Each structure stands twice: as structure tokens, then as C-alpha cells.
Amino acid sequence: MTTPETLPAAIRAIAATYPERTAVVDGDVRLTWAELHQQVIATARGYRALGLQPGERVCIWVPNTWEWIVAGLAISYAGGVLVPLNTRYKGHEVADVALRTDATLLVVADGFLGRAQAQEIREAAVEVAAQAGRSVDAGSPVPGLPAVRAIVRIGSGEVAGTVAFDALATLGDAVPLNEIEAVASAVSPDDVADILFTSGTTGRSKGVLTAHSQTIAAADVWGTTGEVTVDDRYLVVSPFFHSYGYKVGLVTAVLKGCALYPVAAFNADEVLDLIAAERISVVPGAPTIFHSLLESPKFATTDTSSLRLANTGAASVPQVLVERMQTELSFERVATAFGMTECVMATMCRAGDSDELVATTCGRALDGVELRIADATTGEPLPAGAEGEVLLRGPMVMIGYLDDAEATADAIDGDGWLHTGDVGVVDEAGYLRITDRLKDMYISGGFNVYPAEVEQALARLEGVVEAAVVGVPDERMGEVGKAYVVRRAEATVTADDVIAFARERIANFKVPRYVSFVDTLPRNLSGKVLKNELREDHA
Numbered sequence: 001m002t003t004p005e006t007l008p009a010a011i012r013a014i015a016a017t018y019p020e021r022t023a024v025v026d027g028d029v030r031l032t033w034a035e036l037h038q039q040v041i042a043t044a045r046g047y048r049a050l051g052l053q054p055g056e057r058v059c060i061w062v063p064n065t066w067e068w069i070v071a072g073l074a075i076s077y078a079g080g081v082l083v084p085l086n087t088r089y090k091g092h093e094v095a096d097v098a099l100r101t102d103a104t105l106l107v108v109a110d111g112f113l114g115r116a117q118a119q120e121i122r123e124a125a126v127e128v129a130a131q132a133g134r135s136v137d138a139g140s141p142v143p144g145l146p147a148v149r150a151i152v153r154i155g156s157g158e159v160a161g162t163v164a165f166d167a168l169a170t171l172g173d174a175v176p177l178n179e180i181e182a183v184a185s186a187v188s189p190d191d192v193a194d195i196l197f198t199s200g201t202t203g204r205s206k207g208v209l210t211a212h213s214q215t216i217a218a219a220d221v222w223g224t225t226g227e228v229t230v231d232d233r234y235l236v237v238s239p240f241f242h243s244y245g246y247k248v249g250l251v252t253a254v255l256k257g258c259a260l261y262p263v264a265a266f267n268a269d270e271v272l273d274l275i276a277a278e279r280i281s282v283v284p285g286a287p288t289i290f291h292s293l294l295e296s297p298k299f300a301t302t303d304t305s306s307l308r309l310a311n312t313g314a315a316s317v318p319q320v321l322v323e324r325m326q327t328e329l330s331f332e333r334v335a336t337a338f339g340m341t342e343c344v345m346a347t348m349c350r351a352g353d354s355d356e357l358v359a360t361t362c363g364r365a366l367d368g369v370e371l372r373i374a375d376a377t378t379g380e381p382l383p384a385g386a387e388g389e390v391l392l393r394g395p396m397v398m399i400g401y402l403d404d405a406e407a408t409a410d411a412i413d414g415d416g417w418l419h420t421g422d423v424g425v426v427d428e429a430g431y432l433r434i435t436d437r438l439k440d441m442y443i444s445g446g447f448n449v450y451p452a453e454v455e456q457a458l459a460r461l462e463g464v465v466e467a468a469v470v471g472v473p474d475e476r477m478g479e480v481g482k483a484y485v486v487r488r489a490e491a492t493v494t495a496d497d498v499i500a501f502a503r504e505r506i507a508n509f510k511v512p513r514y515v516s517f518v519d520t521l522p523r524n525l526s527g528k529v530l531k532n533e534l535r536e537d538h539a
Helices: 008-016 035-047 066-077 092-101 116-131 165-172 177-186 212-225 242-255 270-276 287-295 319-327 356-359 405-411 451-458 495-505 533-539
Strands: 022-027 029-032 057-061 081-084 104-108 152-155 162-163 192-199 207-211 233-234 257-260 282-284 310-311 334-341 343-348 371-374 388-393 418-426 430-439 442-444 448-449 463-475 478-487 515-517
Touching: 008 066, 008 177, 008 242, 022 035, 022 066, 029 035, 029 207, 035 066, 035 165, 035 177, 057 092, 057 495, 066 152, 066 177, 066 212, 066 242, 066 257, 081 092, 092 116, 092 162, 092 207, 092 356, 116 152, 152 371, 162 343, 192 212, 192 242, 212 334, 212 343, 233 242, 233 270, 242 257, 242 282, 242 343, 257 319, 270 282, 270 287, 287 310, 287 319, 319 334, 319 356, 334 356, 371 418, 405 418, 442 463, 442 478, 448 451, 451 463, 451 478, 451 495, 463 533, 478 533, 495 515, 515 533
Parallel strands: 022 257, 057 081, 057 104, 081 192, 104 152, 152 162, 233 257, 233 282, 282 310, 310 334, 478 515
Antiparallel strands: 022 029, 192 207, 334 343, 371 388, 388 418, 418 430, 442 448, 463 478
16 A cells, blocks of 8 residues: 555545454444544534634644544544644643644543643633733633634533534534545645644743654654554554654554554553453553553563564663563564654664664664764764764654744754754664763653753742752653752742642643752853753762
């Protein structure tokens, strides 16, 4: 089957090729590819009935469920631009993204983890709009978010002023089938497919614009290199709001036709039960996922012999973990990889690579990707074995950042090279090893954390003069945050106060695990905080 060039074409093609094969399994819900396609069409018609026009943005704030899969694919089918949101976001973070993207629809899982998402957004939107200097229209569905026409609610019960997800099919009856099919057919490979937000060193999140052709290229090269087939049963633990869950997970399944098993909230015992019951074969994820499975009391009595492919690489991977994944978890193949939201797939280990290579490198450049190590100052390419900045070029490198030409120009040079901000070495055989970061970002449990964003939140705490946050090693999470805080002379702020304040304002994975109070922060002559010294202090 020829690889489709757009997401609507991909769902059509896989439904036509494997109509009766299982597409999605989520608890009691089982959908074939033909059934999934019909659900996507019906939902896309519902979006159209709510006024969605091609090119408009739709935010989806939903955990990994069959509803996310239908809702997300339907956004593309209706010609819209998918904007996935982190389920751990607070209402202010969601409202900020919705405002910046001029989102016309919000799809939320109201009640997930006991939260009232629709209410959170409404309460936060007014404040976010005021901070942005925008007027508030009290008569709109979400005062403070003037572009939003409706909130689509996934979940039981009723919430005033929202549209039930289950009602979209009925609403969509007013839209002729040939109309929505014409919209889907008109989607171009060069059209923006999705905007995934990744925090920047300025402390404010940046929207990464990716075309349909780029999203599909990333998923296709990962699936092909991982030898994913229609017979695989693919467990997606990584969240769909992340490129690893959405593109490497969901879009790969759409291209290859394998059965998809979404996991809304990771629980080691429940995942082990699912692996045994459904004979799961593919499980990508951060190292912490596999560590948790191995350490679960249930592991000793669980049949994991169906496992075939594990892909990891969100943090350094101990060689002993690779060995245990193969011998104890029974994976036939463990592959590490390197990528980022701006270029989802860049390098990956291949079948037959040694445990040492898998544990100590990120693999070789994938088909279609150019990899270069360059001098961070001059940009000149460096030879094998020399340490420098990792540069990437290829078909899955992003279009650019949303409404930020300056940041785009800083990231992608005139020759099309993406400057990753990571420092690495490539050996004679082409294997990449990441040795450091030009940026201060760290990875906690598979999630990118940008210290500037955390520092801005802590700066609002009464009694805090300034704060610097660094990533420090953690056996289970890879890295966690440590905040070095300078207090005012009279302040009585405690470490518990700092952590509690952060929990109220930022997603849990961003909240520092440790707090240390200092009189001053170490700085260089230009005033920049010397974070290496802070990391050394912790060590």
C-alpha cells in the first residue's frame, strides 16, 4: 500500500484495506478500522455543524481513550488543525494555548481525574484574556476566548453550555456526507496538521507547526524501522498530547493497520494484565515505564512472552535495564531513539544492535534524515568523534513556531538545518550519543520540563526574590526538578510552601521535587545563572 500523504487519506486507506481488522481496544470498546472510519466521519460532520472551517484550530484536552482517537482524527478529517493539550495542564495553561491559537472548538474530558475541566477553562479564560489585554465578551461560550464557538464534552453527566461528544453524530446529520468527504479530500500534504506545544527557554510555551506530510513521514519511518505490521498489538502509554504518543503511536497505527490499545493513566499492574490478556507486542515508553513493570509484584506471575518491540529514549537508559527488558520482560528487540517535537524522529537503533549500543547511543539517522555535528559557535560541521551541537535536516522537521518568526529563524538556519540545542557525538558508524544540552531543559518521567517556565511560576510566590531550577538525577523518573530559592530577608517561606504553590499553578511533572534556600545564585560576569554549579552542588 502506497503511503498516504494526509491523515484523512490515511484513515480512508487503512479502513478500505483492513475493514474488519481490529483498530482500537479500550476497555469494553472494540472498533474495527471500518467502524473507526465511520465514527471519524460522523464526528467530523458534527464539528462542521458547529461551524468548524478548514484551517481552524481545535484544542483537545483529553486522556488516551478511544474518544481521543475518534475526536482527534475527526479534526483532521474536517480540515481542522489539531492542538493536543497536556491532561496535567491547569485551566490557565489551557486557556493560554486556546487564546494564542484562536481555537474555535475545545474538546474536553470533563471529570477526568475528578476535575471539572469546562469550569476550569471558563474561570481561567477571563484572567488570561485580561493579562493579554483582550476584551471579555460575557455572552460567548467561553468569556475571554472570543474565537471559541463551543466546548465539546466527553464524559458522563451534563455540564451547562457544553455539547456532548455523543451528540455530535446527530448534529452532523445536518451536514451532507458528500460535503465532509469533499473537505477531507481537499486537505493538502502541505497544510498544517497539528500544533504541539513545547515550552521554550523564554519560559513561555511555543507552538510547533507541522504539516500533514511531516507528521506522516515521522510515523511512517518509525513504524517501518520498528517493523510494525498489521498483526501487532500496540500499547500506547505515552500520552496522545505528546508527539511520541500521537505520531509514533496513533498515526503509526493508522499507517500500518495494527491494533491500538490506549492507556489513559499508567498503572503497572493494570498494564501487565492487559499485556497478558491481549497479547500485546509493541510498547514504546520512557524508561520509567519498564522499570515500573519489572518492579511490580504482579510481574512474576504475568505472561509477557508476546512482547516484541520496545522503544525508549526519553532519558539515559542503563544497560542493565535493556538486558532485563529482553530477558525478563521477553522483548525480542529493544531500540533507543532520538527526536523532539520539532523533529519527531531523527535517529533509532536497528535490529541486531548490541545491548551496549542500545544503552549508550540513540542509534543511527533514520531514512530521509540528515544528521550533522556542528561547532555551536561557527556552525561548521565537525568530524566523527568530535563533540558539538546536533543538527537535523529532513522531511519531518517542523514548518516553524506559531507566530514566532524570530524563534523559527533561530531554530532553523538558511540551509534548512534544525539546531536542536543538544550536544552530541557521532561515531564512525554513524551512531549518535547525546552528551549534554545547550539548553537547560530536563526530562522527568518522559516529559520535557523547561526551568524558565517553573522559575516564572515560583517568582510569583510572596517572599521569593528569585529562583533557579535544574534537573537532578532520579532513579525512577530519570530526572526531577530541584529549585534553588533566594528568599527576602523577612520571609518565612518553607520548602513545603514552594512545592504547594507550584502545584497550584503548573502541571505536576513540572513541580520541583527538592527545594534548597540560598543567599545568592551563582552567576557569570554577564549575570547568567551558572546552573552547572547548581547541579554540582546537588551532586
